[in-house]
Amino acid sequence: MAKIKRNRNGTRKDVIIAKAAKLFREKGFSATSMRDLAEHVGVEAASLYNHISSKAEILQEICFKTANNFMSQIEEVDATPNKTAIEKIQAILRFHIKQMLENYEEVYVSDREWKHLTDPYLSNMQTQRRAYRQRIASIIEDGIRKGEIKPIDAPTAVLIMLHAVSGIESWHRSKKKIAGEVLEDNMVQILVDGLRKQS
Template structure:
């Protein structure tokens, strides 16, 4: 079989990780095999091992690169000198865009992280928990300064994140509105549901 094709200046490893994301989303991490992955990449299974150690290593890479992007974003948003609603909207737009434009990786990191192995598993779970707490803290501040209506902040986070995970259905639907319209509709409903009037 051919060597691993690298379009768009991706390294060979990046090509493998990208194909793995698609495969893990479609089949689930457990059911996906290295043989399936080799087929998707277009090489023999043996040559994958020149670039990666194991299927689990691929899941680690996927989950932690998604986690890094979210951490980086919330670090940035927390430091901004803007109101709480603006911060919430910025985070929501980031989540929505990740689900639209990095669907495969975000889906896998969101659904398949249970198959991580320790120490990565507990580390990842902790990061998720802390991320949600920091998001809830931004909402709490908004409630204190009367920008946000009086609600239970962790419940608001739960609603937002699950609502956004619904973009999965958007990806699967045949007749769909544009990504921009989807984003504006989600922001209108979700931010609209939080603000204090």
């Protein structure tokens, strides 16, 4: 009886996926039941299946939409001429942070819950994630070669960068939030120049 309210510019499927993203973030994919989701959408569980074909499909949509988003951006950055490696890294970092602030639920879910995808989506996502990290590592190695970046292990640097950014989850939960731009500047500065005060 209770219809799913559909915002302009969004299908009912979009509403379901948005609510699902929120629940998947809070409780995890496996611990979220379809009845749970239905209740938050304001509908009976069976009714969801008029809009989606399975629980798995919801996760797939969330993960691949997000992954494509990041892939597009890194290609854009990488293709931009006249950019130093440090600038490229900064651009990627800022994009990650902005995404984490603007599309928190979906970005978080696709980062933490992609393991629950099933093949062939699972392998696909693994490949995509590996490729993404590899591209960043290449930028860093390029920067090292050109003397802009310290000679550190590039994969380690990538690993630190990406996980540091995902820590914005704690920021979201925090009581005394600092402004988004301040957070962004702080994160980029700490990662690029470190904690220690240069004397």
